[in-house]
Amino acid sequence: MTYNDNPSPFGGEGPILRVDGITKSFGGVNAVNGATFDVPRNQITALIGPNGAGKTTVVNLLSGALKIDSGHVHLGSTEITNMERYKIARLGLMRTFQLSRELSGLTVLENLLVAPKVQAGESLFNIFFRPRLLKREEKQNLERALDILQTYGLYDLRDNRASDLSGGQKKLLEISRGVMASPSLFLLDEPMAGVNPALIEKIGGYILDMKAQGVTVLMIEHNLNVVERICDNVIVLAEGRTLATGKLSELRENKEVVTAYLGEIINAGPSH
């Protein structure tokens, strides 16, 4: 199985994502206050920070779910600042949500089949006048979806209603649905939150596999053990600003980072 059938439209060198001084406020609260960072191509980057640092808001801004007040975002050489979110997705930026959001009335398999960004079968003309094209496309998508479901251990659940899955299975479904959409950059919002340790290991493996297949990953993660093991880079956010970037081992020596975030994690005990 390949994660990305479509070669990235952002080939070449340099970061795949450049975030330059973005801000977002809700009423009087500055949720994101000039965050600036790059996401290196074909690597796994963690976005960490204390609760309320603005991590999920940043993901919402990058994916177009929220409008950016000021600042710029470039995906490759394309500026995507305040672009409509479906257009951003079509450029290859996929995301998952902090709380899994399955398409509840669809089966597990349909959740994946809906994911390819542009399908010939979504055109009325093609439905009635190009049935062979539809059949061929549907067969290809079906085979790919079954491959992905098999890899993610959801194959036997393919005909179940998505809302019937357990919490961990929903996490897997959401990630596999994003994979089905052939992302160039995959934003994962706490993919390990609320899942058992065995599944954490498994999801970590899937993320490493994505990287091996050429997908760039930016993930929000609180589990520093996971971050240390699978992430190439770390971005620390605090109060809506970028506090530091680098390897986790380097950041452990950074006094500001330790004070703002790592200190509380280390003090919290061995589970982290």
Place this chain on the structure above:
Amino acid sequence: MAQFWYYVFTLVFFLFDYFILAMGLNIQFGETGILNFAYIGFVALGAYVTGAVSLPNSVGTAQQYIFGFNMPFPFSLLAGGVAAMLLAVVIAFITLRRLRTDYLAMVLISLSLVLYDIINNYVRLFNGADGLYNVPQPMAGIFHLTSNAFVIFFACVTGVVAMILWFFMSRITRSPLGRTFRAIRDDPDVAAALGKGVFRYQLISMLIGSFFAGVGGGLIIQFGGSFNPSAWLPGETFVVFAVIIVGGVGNNVGLLVGALIVETLLIHLPAFLPDIPGHPGLIEYIDTMVIGVALMVMLWIRPQGLVPERLRRFAIPTDELLHRDGHAVEAPAVAMNVASSVPAATTNHDESDEA
């Protein structure tokens, strides 16, 4: 005996006509999640336009209306469907780009009231409160049909139209387009995050549903020969909602069952019953209450309707199944050293789906 068949085929006509109307609302509400409380407005516009293009020029007649093209069936019917689609474009651009669910519903019901007032008061459009009448009966002259024979004939024509539209609707709802509609219904944010232009698909859904509404309305005026504002009070929208909620949202067979129960048995069958002595019109009021109670009971005890939406399962070729079943793929080789030894994260669910 002729009267008996007149009644029976009148009921058959309304069964098929409301089946068409229910399919139109279902693709908007049941498949795409658009709470279109203005639906009856689209039905009415379809009826008026079909009637107005079927009638001769209004000059010298007692009625005032636009068009007057003497257009033959089925072109008159198509004109009604297209007119409803044009209204859908306008309303979609006003509402769907920015509004969702309850706010969308409120604006749509307001637009329905505005449309009602315009048509009721701007007499030159469709003859105001008197509405259109003397609309020619399609093909009655060609086949020399008596009024009783026309009812039977047109009920059959409506049945054929309903079956053709059912075929088209099934093709759409079973296609990837139908799947995308249902994804938007379930969670428009997720659909957008997957690259689906939500407004575009909602617009397509509105257009398809409005065409069905316009055709359904057109059939009503061509069947009865007249149509006026009392036939499409804004509350009539909820009768069509009752059809799909009782029958089963998202299931075309359920819609036919809903049309049979709500429109045929609860609304039109009692209309043929004699009045209760001393209480003229009482049956009609009881009728309305029964529909309201039926709607509440269904929402309470069986919200999925009598024939619920079916999960779309895919026939996977046997060789594919043999290849895959029982051969779980190993966890990715690059997994964090321990992943390949981790047991599968998922288990089979034993419970079978209710559909």
